Amino acid sequence: MKLSSRQLFFFLAAVAPVGKLVLMPSQLAALSKNDLLFPAALNLLLQAGAVFCALLFARRGQTLYACLRERCGTVFAKIAVCVFALFLWLAAFVPLLEQKLLVQNIFYDTLPSYIAFAPMFVFSAYLCAKPLEACGRTWDILAPMAAIGLLGILLLAVGKADYGALLPVGAAGAGGFARGALGVADRFFDGALVLAMAGRFEYRRGMAWKGLLCYLAGGAAVLFFLATFYGLFGEIAVFQVFGFTRISKYFSGVTVLGRIDFLFIFALAFAMVFYTVLPLQAGVTLAREALAPRNPLFAPALACAVNAAALIGVLAVNFMMTRVMQVFSGPLVWVFPVFSLAVPALSLLPRRRRHAP
């Protein structure tokens, strides 16, 4: 079982954008006000570049570990890949917290117990124990689902949005732009994910460009969502956390038909479950390849351990989401550009030439 190019394009165009719809819109509205599109666009463009680099790297047909081992030796490759896996697990932390808050606030009328979110980790462990290639087929189903979900809520919301709220451009200033760009940088790690998938799909001619276009198309959908979100809520957008669950509820049909938008919200939430777990799974796949490629029990054991740690971590910072975000956009702010931008770019360094003796 290998990923196909189509599955990867589906992921880039439709599944990857759903991870940017939970807390990022309100966070950007808080940091950059009506200029929220620009920091998001910058991050998306940088990630598009990283995705492009990772896809170019995949042209070699090697996994990251295989490439590092060839260039720098086994020991370095093992250490480097494990560090990269650690980064992916770290990158999964904020989306997991977002998912937990989303579940607590949107899926229940009253605040449920902490443990209501715990079954997520059972699913996550199950998914992590499977190789990364297994995800490809889920994207075949999830991509249309997520696309319909996003399109659905946008269609229900677009009539009520006042896009004039986005004007005047540049009101937040350079400071607001920078704060926004750095504040949400921890949601952009798709380049690193594609790099982890390298060697697990067959590279076809022109795939890097097509992948870039797919990612940009998904990014455009995110930007349109952000514009609609701010156009709908304006100054109070900062309080509208879990934006994708809120923008469509002002549709006039809701009073007659009930919250039909929940159909689309559930579709997005469904795709989001898989996207949230993906960095954990990518980390487990990389670690297995580097540490114990032939041991069939290693991946399930590591998957359980990683998810247990994630569950403990999520429970430990249960009411400290703001603090966690401050840490990620403060002391840890360098981590994401390094691993999700610089590493994919560095992966394009030319191979070491072998001189004849």
Add this chain to the structure above:
Amino acid sequence: MTVFSAPPAGAVFFAGTHNGRRGTHTLRMDRITDLKQTLTALKRRLPAEDILIFSFRSADGRAFACVYADALTDKDLLGEQVLSPLMRYRGAPAASAICECVTAPEVRRCGSLRQLADEVLAGNPVLLWEGMDEAASVGVKKIPVRAVAEPPTDVVTRGPREGFVEDFKTNTALVRRRLKTADLRIDTLTLGERSNTAIAVCYLRGIAPKTTVDAVKARLSAVEIDVLPDSSYLTHALSSRPHSLVKQVGTTEKPDIFCAKLAEGRVGILADGSPIALTVPYLMAEDFQSAEDYFVSAHRATLTRLLRLFALLTAIYLPAFYIAAQLFKLQLFPIKLLLTIAGSIRDIPLSPSLEMLLVLLVLEVLNEASIRMPKYVGMALSVVGALVLGETAVNAGFVSTPAIIIVAFSGIGLYAVPNLIEQTSVLRLAMLLTAGSVGTYGIVLLSAFVLLYLVTTENFGVPLAAPFAPLVRRDCKDALLKYGLPSLHMRPKSLLSRNKRRMK
């Protein structure tokens, strides 16, 4: 002429040695030589009272014996085509000459006692005679069979109405009648140590992948079972995940569907004694299709397939979402519906989950009873079940009207795809329990589990969820959507058929 059913007293067993430890006789030699000794040995092997021996002499005075299973033999044919010619026979005792004398079309020579015993048990009388070098068996069996009729599980308003029956030969004939080609291969093997059940592996040479055919034969040959009463016993052997709830082998009772599946590149399995034919590789999309889809317009077929999917999803999810909405997320109801529901459930003493479980349990019991009970009490059960139980329970305030409506709709919806009922009814219960305990997020997570499980399940190298995951665009023309016949000129790519084109 004498007919006797017990071995003669004081019989001496040819080639028999006494096994002192067990006190039983075992035959070391299996060869056929002398009439009397062979007959005795055969009767020793087949001591049952319904195994009869008919002794007679030919016109030249040669002693003959015919050994047959009483209930399985067509005695008229035996008399006309075998015994009468042999009674007039004058000639050499060579098996070739005797076989030529017999006018029955199916005559086989048998060289060993074991072979003779197998033939008798299969319903083919065996002939033994004085001075024989080999014995012979004659295909004049007459097994009581049900007439070919429309299968109750797959009724169509348009299209062929024939269905498979329990008789192996009738079933292979029904297949052969539709596929009059030398490429149709019916490879038989026998399974079941005691039942000796004949199994036919059917496929079209040049279309079905050789790897699949070989894998099917290998998996079937590995089956070790003493009695094989039905083809469903083979589904475990043919599944890559034998303990899974998910169906991995296709089933059909209709020869037209069976042949259509063979023509797509699948391998079919027929088992003697079973009207259910198996087909592999199986795709989940198959069960959303009906034979009738190919006899009506493509638009109508597409609509009905989408309706089946809608009905199935509603049947699985509706009770669960109703419970989750009541317990955890009232916003899911429109306000007027919420008021109606609130009015209905106000005085119900049970919790929403328990109420729904109770109603589902009643539905399952009614369903189970209505399948098994005699038809003449059917009306009474309908009255008691639907009217008395349902209406009285609502009037008494045990259950609410919305719960009854939802369960009724769910019960009907599951039967829109009857071949998946075993799986979907369990899934519905699992969804309900999850919704009652974790709420809507539980439903999302369980659905994610199911999706992941389905898309990663493969059998014979073919993904179960194809052509949707992995997406095979060409095959989507006849999956949930149904294109017109001219668009279906290629065989399904997912099945890895050797010959890709089926129409020019």
